[in-house]
Amino acid sequence: HQNFSAGNNENSIEAHIGINGEANLDFLNIPLTIPEMTLPYTTLTTPLVKDFSLWEKTGLKDFLKTTKQSFDLSVKAQYKKNKDKHIIPIPFYAKDFQVLSTPKDIFIPAMGNITYDFSFKSGIITLNTNVGLYNQSDIVAYFLTSSSSVTEALQYKLEGTSSLTRKRGLKLATALSLSNKFVEGNHDSTFSLTKKNMEASMTTSAEVQIPILRMKFKQELNGNTKSKPTVSSSIELMYDLNSTAKGTINHKLNLESLTSYFYIESSTKGDIKGSVLSIEYSGTIASEASTYLNSKSTRSSVKLQGASKVDGIW
Numbered sequence: 109h110q111n112f113s114a115g116n117n118e119n120s121i122e123a124h125i126g127i128n129g130e131a132n133l134d135f136l137n138i139p140l141t142i143p144e145m146t147l148p149y150t151t152l153t154t155p156l157v158k159d160f161s162l163w164e165k166t167g168l169k170d171f172l173k174t175t176k177q178s179f180d181l182s183v184k185a186q187y188k189k190n191k192d193k194h195i196i197p198i199p200f201y202a203k204d205f206q207v208l209s210t211p212k213d214i215f216i217p218a219m220g221n222i223t224y225d226f227s228f229k230s231g232i233i234t235l236n237t238n239v240g241l242y243n244q245s246d247i248v249a250y251f252l253t254s255s256s257s258v259t260e261a262l263q264y265k266l267e268g269t270s271s272l273t274r275k276r277g278l279k280l281a282t283a284l285s286l287s288n289k290f291v292e293g294n295h296d297s298t299f300s301l302t303k304k305n306m307e308a309s310m311t312t313s314a315e316v317q318i319p320i321l322r323m324k325f326k327q328e329l330n331g332n333t334k335s336k337p338t339v340s341s342s343i344e345l346m347y348d349l350n351s352t353a354k355g356t357i358n359h360k361l362n363l364e365s366l367t368s369y370f371y372i373e374s375s376t377k378g379d380i381k382g383s384v385l386s387i388e389y390s391g392t393i394a395s396e397a398s399t400y401l402n403s404k405s406t407r408s409s410v411k412l413q414g415a416s417k418v419d420g421i422w
Contacts, residue, residue, distance in 0.1 A: 109128055110126065110128075111125075112124070112125050112126075118189070119189055120187060120188045121186070121187045122185065122186040122187070123185050124183070124184045125181075125183045126180075126183075127180075128178070129178070130178045130179070131178075133163075134175045136161075136175065137163045138161075139159040139160060141157065141158050142156070142160070173231070174231075177231055177232070180227075180229040180230075181227070182225070182226070182227045183224075183225070184223075184226075185222075187220055187222050188221040188223075190219060190243060219243045220243060221240070221241065224237075224238070225238050232259075233255055233256070233257040233262055234255060237252070237253040238251065238253075239251045245275075246271050246273045246274070247274075248269065248270070248272075249269070250268070250270075251268050252265075252266070252267045252268075254266070261288075261290070263289065264287065264288040265287045266284075267284070276302065277300060277301050277303070279298065279300040279301075280299045280300075281299075282295070282296070282298075283296050289317075290317055291315070292314065293312070293315070294312070294313050294314075295310075295311070296310070297309065298310075305332060306332065307332040307333070307334075308330070308332070311326075311328050311329075312325075312326070313325065320349065321347065321350075322347070322348040323345070323347045324345070325343075326344045327343050328340075337364070337365045338362070339361075339362070340360075340363075341360070341362075342359065342361075343358070344357070345358075352383065352384065353380060353382040354382055355379045355380035356378065357377070359375070360374065360375045361373070368403070369401065370399075370400075370401045370402070371400045373398035374395075375395065375397075376394070377392075377394045378392070378393045378394075388419045390416070390417050391414070391416035392414065393413070393415075394413045395411065396409075396410070397411070
């Protein structure tokens with residue numbers, strides 16, 4: 109069953125589509141037979157597969173419960189009109205003739221608000237997505253998509269916003285977040301521009317937890333041109349591969365620049381430890397480097413340190 113509706117009036121334009129029905133997956137019960145085959149240009153032969161049921165052998169029977177799957181789909185889009193108008197002046201030049209009435213401006217309707225909603229529901233999973241673009245005192249974009257399911261691994265939430273502020277210059281701010289059983293992450297960034305300064309910052313973090321790996325990651329980036337152009341960056345990483353190998357990595361970078369000089373410095377630190385076949389091992393590394401450059405001289409320095417240990421060997 110499906111339905112469709114659409115409308116257009118002085119305030120909005122909108123459309124909606126709805127579909128619901130049932131999917132028959134009985135074909136998954138049909139047993140498959142795949143004969144032996146020799147792979148081209150080799151002497152390898154694939155084994156015979158006889159009476160193989162996708163429904164029984166792949167776990168779909170336990171996951172879906174039944175081959176009769178109902179679903180419900182809905183899509184809605186809407187545009188709310190903005191009654192404000194942008195005025196664009198038109199220069200007009202008259203020479204040897206007179207015009208009684210001449211339009212001096214062009215009026216263009218301002219952008220309105222746009223929204224989009226999507227949903228899908230079945231016995232296994234429910235999906236929802238909402239998107240919006242709003243033109244108010246600030247321009248704001250927003251989206252949210254999520255799922256719910258009897259299987260935890262299929263559940264997630266992804267959300268993001270972005271806004272553009274036009275007061276006292278320009279400022280763009282963005283935020284993203286993701287959550288799932290195995291992965292979580294966040295991102296925040298801002299960029300601002302005024303007559304006297306430009307400034308940007310960004311922070312990203314992530315965490316991964318899967319059976320063979322646990323990992324945490326964080327990155328920060330900042331820059332501005334207040335007194336002099338500067339950029340700084342830092343990265344942190346922690347990981348654990350089921351104790352076979354685990355460690356950390358840290359990296360920092362700073363940069364300064366003027367017309368009279370240029371300076372950059374970088375440092376990296378890392379460590380690792382773990383065990384293989386009951387033999388424990390560990391190691392560390394550290395490095396530092398810097399460079400200063402002007403019209404009269406250049407100075408550079410590099411420092412590197414490292415150490416390692418394996419029980420019973422060195």
